[in-house]
Amino acid sequence: MSSFVASEVPSMAGRTVVVTGANSGIGSVTAQILAERGARVVLAVRNLEKGRAAATSMVGDTEVRVLDLADLASIRSFAEGLTEPIDVLINNAGLSLPPFSRTADGFELQFGTNHLGHFALTNLLLPRIRRRVVTVASLAHLIGKLDFADLNWERKRYRPTLAYAQSKLANLLFTAELQRRLAAVGSAVIATAAHPGLSATNLMRSESPNLRFRVEKALLDMITQDAGDGALPTLYAATADIPGNSYVGPDGILGIRGGPKLVGRAAKARDASAARQLWEISEKLTGVGFPLKTSMNRPERDN
Structure with a gap:
């Protein structure tokens, strides 16, 4: 079993970390620990008031900025306003199993937020990122399927669980293709992914929860680990110190609970052709492409 605990996070002094969805759950714990270890942490949140409330409970250097991953205009505004170098971007925010809805730009809400929003954000910030991009995926990728003919659920019947699984499979394919592109231009930045197992967070949220939503959330809450472990x-x-395109998850039975270790992923999450196709479609949908042409991101030597 892995023995890694939060106290083993190395000093982050002098580094800037951006954490999306940092006002609650796993994102809040992540931001808090990194700030305690000396990082300057930017909490990128949809609700400024909730973000500020979360920041007041954290010890260290924090800043709260508005970011709505379901709105490309908000993503662009956030990226334009954050001009300083960024050492680590943590694509943590997401939502799970909401009733059918669309983003401000017409994308299915889960695919648009969990994948396309982070895709656009990462590429817009990439020229200023110096070390690492971490994207939070899920065990749900195991049942995910990319329907390239209807990624945004415009023709088929909406199934929230399958839509979520599709977005999480997309997270892993995005990580793989991002790493391939970074390596191709000689960048020192690496892309990694992680999943929390089953963790009690507010990932499942809805403005108008129906009976099915409430029942599924209640059952999930019974078997999850807390946000600290997640x-x-x-x-x-x-x-x-792990290689690019690493995937980290709990080391317990079925990957549900336990300390972190490098874990495997489904074969479909290792499909290089699908990863490239998804990237190309994502560029067209968001209007944002890979910005690096030569090696631009060299980290300082660690002490």
Whole structure:
């Protein structure tokens, strides 16, 4: 069993970390621990008031900025306003199993937020990122399927669980293709991914929860680990000495609970052709492409 605990996160003094969805759950714990270890942490949140409330409970250097991953205009505004170098970007925010809805730009809400929003954000910030991009995926990728003919659920009947699984499979394919592109241009930045197992967070949320939503959330809450343990794979993926395209998850039975370790992923999450196709479609949908042409991101030597 892995023995990695939060106290083993190395010093982050002098580094800037952006954490999306940092006002609650795993994102809040991640931001808190990194700030305690000396990082300057930017909490990228949809609700400014909730973000500020979360920041007041954290010890260290924090800043709260508005970011709505379901709105490309908000993503662009956030990226334009954050001009300083960024050492680590943690794509943590997401939502799960909401009733059918669309983003401000017309994308299915889960695919648009969990994948396309982070895809656009990462590429817009990439010229200023110096070390690592971490994307939080899920065990749900195991049942995910990319329907390239209807990624945004415009023709088929909406199934929230399958839509979520599709977005989480997309997270892993995005990580793989991002790493391939970074390596191709000689960048020192690496892309990694993590999943929290089953963790009690507010990932499942809805403005108007129906009976099915309430029942599924109640059942999930019965078998999950707390947000502190759920954040450990993200922290490991963000700070450990691991190779690009690593995937970190709990080391317990079925990957549901336990300390973080490098874990495997479904064969479909290793499909290089699908990863490239998804990337190309994502560029067209968001209007944001890979910005690096030559090696631009060289980290300072660690002490």
